[in-house]
Amino acid sequence: MSEKHSSRTDAVQAQTLVRVAVDIGGTFTDVVLMRGEQRSAIKVLTTHKDPADGVMTGLVEVCSNAAVLPEQVSLLLHGTTLATNALIERRGARTALLTTQGHRDALEMALENRFEQYDVNIDRPAPLVPRPLRLPINERLDAAGEVLVELDQKSIEDAVRILRDHKVESVAIGLLHSYVNPQHELAVADYLLQAMPELNISLSSAVCPEIREYERLSTTCANAYVKPLMQRYLESLERKLDAAGFACPTLLMTSGGGLTTLATAREFPIRLVESGPAGGTILAAALCDAFSEHRALSFDMGGTTAKLCIIDQGAPLYSRAFEVDRSYRFKKGSGLPVRIPVIEMVEIGAGGGSLANIDNLGRLQIGPESAGSEPGPACYGRGGDGATVTDADLVLGKLDPADFAGGRLQLDESAARTVLSNSLGDRFQHSATQAAYAVSEVVNENMAAAARAHLAEWGKGAGGRTLIAFGGAAPLHACLLASKLKLDRVIIPADAGVGSAVGFLLAPVSYEVVRSRYMRLDQLDVAAVTAVLEELRSEALSVVDELLSPEEIREQAKAYMRYLGQGYEIAVELEPDEIPSEVDLRERFEREYLKLYGRTIPGLAVEILSWTLGVSGPASGTLAADQVQRQRQLQADEHRDVFDVISAQPAKAGCFRRETLLPGDWFEGPALVVEAQTTSYIGRGFTGCVSAQRHLVITSQEGA
Numbered sequence: 106m107s108e109k110h111s112s113r114t115d116a117v118q119a120q121t122l123v124r125v126a127v128d129i130g131g132t133f134t135d136v137v138l139m140r141g142e143q144r145s146a147i148k149v150l151t152t153h154k155d156p157a158d159g160v161m162t163g164l165v166e167v168c169s170n171a172a173v174l175p176e177q178v179s180l181l182l183h184g185t186t187l188a189t190n191a192l193i194e195r196r197g198a199r200t201a202l203l204t205t206q207g208h209r210d211a212l213e214m215a216l217e218n219r220f221e222q223y224d225v226n227i228d229r230p231a232p233l234v235p236r237p238l239r240l241p242i243n244e245r246l247d248a249a250g251e252v253l254v255e256l257d258q259k260s261i262e263d264a265v266r267i268l269r270d271h272k273v274e275s276v277a278i279g280l281l282h283s284y285v286n287p288q289h290e291l292a293v294a295d296y297l298l299q300a301m302p303e304l305n306i307s308l309s310s311a312v313c314p315e316i317r318e319y320e321r322l323s324t325t326c327a328n329a330y331v332k333p334l335m336q337r338y339l340e341s342l343e344r345k346l347d348a349a350g351f352a353c354p355t356l357l358m359t360s361g362g363g364l365t366t367l368a369t370a371r372e373f374p375i376r377l378v379e380s381g382p383a384g385g386t387i388l389a390a391a392l393c394d395a396f397s398e399h400r401a402l403s404f405d406m407g408g409t410t411a412k413l414c415i416i417d418q419g420a421p422l423y424s425r426a427f428e429v430d431r432s433y434r435f436k437k438g439s440g441l442p443v444r445i446p447v448i449e450m451v452e453i454g455a456g457g458g459s460l461a462n463i464d465n466l467g468r469l470q471i472g473p474e475s476a477g478s479e480p481g482p483a484c485y486g487r488g489g490d491g492a493t494v495t496d497a498d499l500v501l502g503k504l505d506p507a508d509f510a511g512g513r514l515q516l517d518e519s520a521a522r523t524v525l526s527n528s529l530g531d532r533f534q535h536s537a538t539q540a541a542y543a544v545s546e547v548v549n550e551n552m553a554a555a556a557r558a559h560l561a562e563w564g565k566g567a568g569g570r571t572l573i574a575f576g577g578a579a580p581l582h583a584c585l586l587a588s589k590l591k592l593d594r595v596i597i598p599a600d601a602g603v604g605s606a607v608g609f610l611l612a613p614v615s616y617e618v619v620r621s622r623y624m625r626l627d628q629l630d631v632a633a634v635t636a637v638l639e640e641l642r643s644e645a646l647s648v649v650d651e652l653l654s655p656e657e658i659r660e661q662a663k664a665y666m667r668y669l670g671q672g673y674e675i676a677v678e679l680e681p682d683e684i685p686s687e688v689d690l691r692e693r694f695e696r697e698y699l700k701l702y703g704r705t706i707p708g709l710a711v712e713i714l715s716w717t718l719g720v721s722g723p724a725s726g727t728l729a730a731d732q733v734q735r736q737r738q739l740q741a742d743e744h745r746d747v748f749d750v751i752s753a754q755p756a757k758a759g760c761f762r763r764e765t766l767l768p769g770d771w772f773e774g775p776a777l778v779v780e781a782q783t784t785s786y787i788g789r790g791f792t793g794c795v796s797a798q799r800h801l802v803i804t805s806q807e808g809a
Contacts, residue, residue, distance in 0.1 A: 123178050124725075125164065126609035128381050129156050129185040132408020132458050132478045133510070133577060135603035135782070136163035138171050138178075139610050139726075145171040146603045148510045148577065148782050150478040156187060157342040161349060175350035182609040182725075184358035184380035186409075187338060188331040192233075192378070192441065193430045197330035198274040198305070202234045203264055203293060204322065205281040206241035211319050212326065220438030230430050230441050233330045238271060240264040242280065242293060248623075250286030261293055265300045277329035279309035279322040284621050287311075305332045312373060313444050315715055316621040320426065320442045327429070327443055328375035335374035339367060356614065356652070361423065361446035362387050363615025363721060369648050376445050378429065382412040383448045384608030386421045389573040391611050392598055393419045395728040395798065401571045402556060403450075404586060405605065406579035408458045408495075409475045413556045414450035415565055416573075422449035422563065425619070425665075425717070437562065446617045446719070451559040455551050457495040457578040458482055461544045463532055471548045484521040485514060492528045494548050494578065496521035497541035502747035502758070503581050503777065503786050510577075511781035538748055545750050549582055553589035564701075571596060575604025580785035584774070584803060585750050588788070595791075595803040602782025611728070615721030616648040626666070626694075626711040629687045634716070638662060638684075641718035653722040662718045666694045669710040675701060676717075731798040736769030741776065749775050751788035758786075766795045773806075 128135040129151055137146040147167050152159035160183075168175060191197045202212065212232040221227050232239075242264065243257035268276065276297060283290045287310035294306050307329040313321045346355070357370040360379035370377055382405055389403035393416055403421070405412040415422050427447050428440030454473020458481060464470050471494065480488035482495040484506075498504050499521045506516040522537040529540040560567055571594040574583035580602075583595045600607050618641045624630055642660070649658065660681045667674035677693045679685060685693070690713075695705045741759025749756040756775045763780035771794035774787035778801060785801055787793045793803050 123173055124180045124182065124610060125167070125178050126182040126384075126606040127160050127163065127184070128384060128603070128606040128609065129160065129187060130381060130407045130409060131186060131190060131475060132456065132481065134159040134163050135606040136160075136167045137600065137603050137606040137610065138167045138173065140171060140173065143171075144600055144607070146600050146606070146782055148513070148602065150481070153477070153479055155341055156185070156338060157345050160342060161345050164351065165349065176352060178351055178353045180353050181346070181351065181355045182358065182364060182612070183342075183355060184384050184605060184609055185377060186381045188335055188374050188378045189429065190409075191331050191334050192327060195233075196334070197233065198333040199238075199272060200234050200275045200277060200326060200330045201238040201240060201264075201268055201271070201273045202277045202279060202322065202326055203240050203242050203261075204279050205245060206243045206260070208281060208318070209236070209239040209241055212239065212322055215319055216438070218438060229439055233326045233441070234277070238267070238273065240267055242289075244280060244289050246280070246282040246286055246289065248282055248285070250282060252288075256289045256292055258296070261296050265297065268297075268301060268304070273304070274333050275305040275307070275329040277307045277309070277322070277325040279318075279325045281318065283308075283310040284314040284316060284321065287314075305329065305336070307332060312375065314620055315444055316623065317444075320444045323442050324375060324444045327378075327441060328373060331374050332371075335377070336371050339371055343367070358384050358609050358612060359446070359615075360448065361615070361617060362421070362448050362612060363617075364609075364612050364652075364725070365614070365616055365648060366652070369616070375443060378443060378445070379427070379447055379450070379452075381605050382414075382450060382452065384605035384612065385412065385575055386414045386416070386448050386450065386608070387612045388575065388598060388604050388608035389414065390416055390419055390421055391608075391728045392573055392596055392800070393571075395731040396571075396596065396796075398571050398596075400569055401573050402560075402567070402590075402592070404552075404572055404574045404579050404583060405576040406552070406574075406582060407456050407576045408578070409454070409456040409477060410452050410473075411455040411552050411555070411579070412450050412452045413552070413559055414448060415560065415563060417565075423447070424449040446717075449563075451555050453551060453555045455494070455548050455555075457493065457498070459494050459548065461492040461494075461497075461529060461547075463529070469529065469543055469547050471544060471551060482521070483524040484516045484518065486517045486520060490524065492524045492540070492544065494544060496525055497544035498578075498581055500525060500537055500541040501545060501750065502745055504784060505745075505779060508779060542748055542750060542753070545582075545585070549585045549589060549750070552582070552586055556586075556590055567592065573598070575601040577602050577783050580778075580783050582786075584786060584788040584791050587803075587805070588751055588790075593805040593807070597785050597801040597803065599799050600782065601785070601801075602780065611724055611726045613721045613724050614649055614652045615719060616645050617717055617719035618644045619715055619717045621715040622713075624713050625669070626687055626691060626713060629690070631684050634684050637716050638718060641716065642720075645718055645720040649720055649722070653720075657722045658720050659722070660718060660720050662716065664690065664713050665715040665717070666690070666711055666713050668698075668706050669712050674714050729798050731796045731800060733794050733796045733802045734769055735771045735794055737767075737771070739766075739770050739772040741772070745777060747775060747777070747786075749789045751790060754789075756789060763801070766799070766801075768795050768797045768799060770795045
């Protein structure tokens with residue numbers, strides 16, 4: 106180990122007593138401080154003008170609460186949905202695309218398919234780059250990376266004039282077949298930087314060096330679109346951390362569930378698109394291990410969105426592609442494709458701040474528009490004038506107006522009732538309570554429908570799964586969602602309101618890279634495969650070299666294979682430092698194919714499209730093994746009038762403070778368990794019990 110590496114590793118390991126995790130959401134910014142085994146957490150409103158301001162407010166306060174000085178913090182872990190929101194809300198940079206002449210319309214042509222066959226007014230998200238800024242470059246490589254048409258410098262000069270005229274801030278360069286040979290892309294980038302040094306540049310050969318031109322261009326344009334925004338944010342955060350005395354390293358959560366460096370995050374911000382939700386699934390997977398749960402569904406509901414993820418055998422589903430900003434709810438193909446390593450989940454506009462409205466057919470709709478944190482729901486008293494899910498939860502009695510977000514916000518129930526009556530109740534001639542119940546029913550059915558569609562898309566069933574609920578709003582809705590999905594068991598972890606940030610504290614340092622190198626299996630070129638894997642290994646290790654010692658690093662390589670002529674491939678795992686034989690690779694492929702499709706195709710040739718290699722270190726933390734054993738039945742001293750959404754009847758709910766509950770304590774619903782960052786609602790027909798590690802486990806009395 107080098108002296109530099111050794112001193113760096115020793116310094117990080119010696120100071121791991123105090124770590125802080127920060128998760129920026131659309132409404133709240135969550136901050137969790139871990140000191141030894143002790144956690145301290147708070148929620149603050151997200152500051153959209155400069156999200157770093159909200160981060161610093163949370164950091165200073167959580168350190169003060171824990172009596173920790175900024176210089177005592179040894180590591181800062183960070184995840185954010187800023188890139189996602191910028192893509193959905195179209196708040197990114199003015200971006201141009203330079204691509205091979207004749208291919209400028211590939212972004213708009215997409216896959217030339219109809220994801221909604223019978224809709225004559227079919228709509229899809231507009232490309233991030235408008236046609237006048239999709240500029241042709243005269244050059245051409247063939248599929249093997251050989252030059253067919255030399256790069257024409259005049260076409261680059263013509264493009265520069267247009268970039269200047271349109272005050273373009275960021276450029277995506279995506280030339281045909283550059284994933285095999287990046288020579289022309291690099292030459293174009295060099296010319297642009299000499300002519301316009303202020304430009305942000307994203308190369309498709311670096312962002313997404315994979316076959317499939319449309320997806321590669323889409324991913325590169327998305328990276329270029331959010332890159333200036335994310336760079337400004339990260340630079341602002343660094344300055345403010347330094348000024349406040351936080352001198353520790355900062356690692357960013359990626360969409361694939363690993364931690365990476367600030368430098369990598371600045372260059373490839375598209376990898377952060379699902380970083381916040383990824384942290385939550387890491388927590389859910391750790392809970393599955395702790396409780397020996399083999400089949401689960403994680404449920405993360407915050408202020409803006411709800412996210413659901415399938416977890417089998419303690420591991421979430423992983424993918425190399427997903428879609429942002431689907432224009433049709435749950436419809437695959439209706440969003441912007443992004444090819445990056447990602448934890449597979451479904452995300453819908455169903456959060457506490459999601460707005461309720463009446464559509465043109467007179468139907469109640471919830472989301473995807475959100476009141477966010479500025480102005481926020483009407484009950485926040487910050488000028489919001491639309492009815493939201495949080496307003497409904499307050500009117501239904503599930504929230505304590507004086508103890509919301511740890512007492513940081515005093516909720517205005519009168520404002521919530523007024524906005525529900527004015528926007529919904531008067532239209533349907535219902536009371537505010539009935540309107541609130543309707544909002545709750547619709548948003549919960551939306552989430553149940555999303556879960557069913559996601560499970561079906563992956564060939565999975567809901568039966569026998571445990572729902573793991575976290576986020577500021579999920580514990581309020583978990584029981585009803587479980588009822589709709591016919592699930593008998595719900596786990597609400599300790600510090601559930603800041604669950605994604607807690608997940609960051611459990612995540613490993615990791616990074617994955619990919620290369621497309623096509624070959625038929627019966628013509629396997631071992632030398633070429635060895636060269637590709639060495640190239641991947643070198644690139645991946647360069648990212649984690651400063652963070653992990655050699656003995657900590659684990660590698661995982663995969664070949665993406667399919668039968669000759671098929672449209673999609675499946676992943677086949679390779680052992681570290683192993684190049685399997687043709688026979689062995691085919692056996693592994695057919696084993697995975699059989700597992701997925703229930704059959705193989707004898708005698709048909711197999712081809713390999715891409716190779717990936719990921720490197721990772723050990724998990725940053727673990728959860729202790731856990732179990733549930735009822736000991737003391739509790740009777741509440743305090744009750745609150747609620748409208749029980751499961752029985753659709755008014756009820757008296759017992760109120761408990763989470764911090765006073767001891768392992769083995771149990772109680773029957775309806776009940777409310779209040780804590781600083783969230784409130785859990787245990788509906789009629791459910792029983793709550795505190796586990797040995799103080800997680801709240803809710804079971805259906807019918808399924809018990």
